[in-house]
Amino acid sequence: MSLGGQPTGERRPDRAALVIAIVLIIAGLGMGWGTFTSGGVSMSTPVGPKTVPYIIAGALVILGALTAVAAMRGDFPERERQDFPPMLWIIGGLAVQLLTMKSVGFSIATGLLFAATAKGFGKGPLWKTIPIGIVFSFVVWLLFAKGLQLTLPAGPLERLFQ
Structure with missing residues (x-):
């Protein structure tokens, strides 16, 4: 036993898992x-368009409750320490994509996301990954816009091919 009255080796409740449990319950x-x-x-039939959302809501509440129980028991394995700079590169790239999609178009905005994600994973310099990302994204835009006739935001690069 430790001085706090808990057996040595017993884990405390996992606060991160409790936060996840609360978010799951609130979402449900x-x-x-x-x-x-x-x-x-109208709910004149027992099964209708509102059935699936109710099932998903119930499942989220149940998963949240089970997550809370596991968190209180300390059943989750120890997590590695988080490395924030790579996460910030990826989140920043996503933010740049979302903020620039309408102004610069799908290919350039998604190419910037590609480059930021590659940087987050420690791959390649930006001067190389930005053009590669733009080319890959442009190919995706061509497949969706021309092949499947879906509308994706068009910028200066995409307008050259419209």
């Missing part, structure tokens, strides 16, 4: 409430 309750209060569909 929010989805359930949103489904309950949404109008337009």
Whole structure:
């Protein structure tokens, strides 16, 4: 026994897992409430368009409760220490893509995300990964826009081929 009255080696509740449990429960309750209060569909049949959202909401609440129990028991394995700079590169790249998609188009914005993600994983210099990402993204844009006739944001590069 340790001085605190707990056996040595017993783990404390996992706070990160408790936060995840709370988020799962809130998401489930929010989805359930949103489904309950949404109008337009009568529930004259036992199975209808509101059934699946209720099932998903219930599953989220149950998973949140089970996650909370496991967190309180300390059942989660020890996690490695987080390395924040790579995560910041990836999150920053996603933010740049979301903020520039309409102004510079799909290919350039997604190419920047590709380069930032590569940098986050420690691969290649930006001067090399940005053009590679733009080329790959442009090929994806061509497949979706021309091959599947789907609309993706077009910028100066995409307008050359419209």
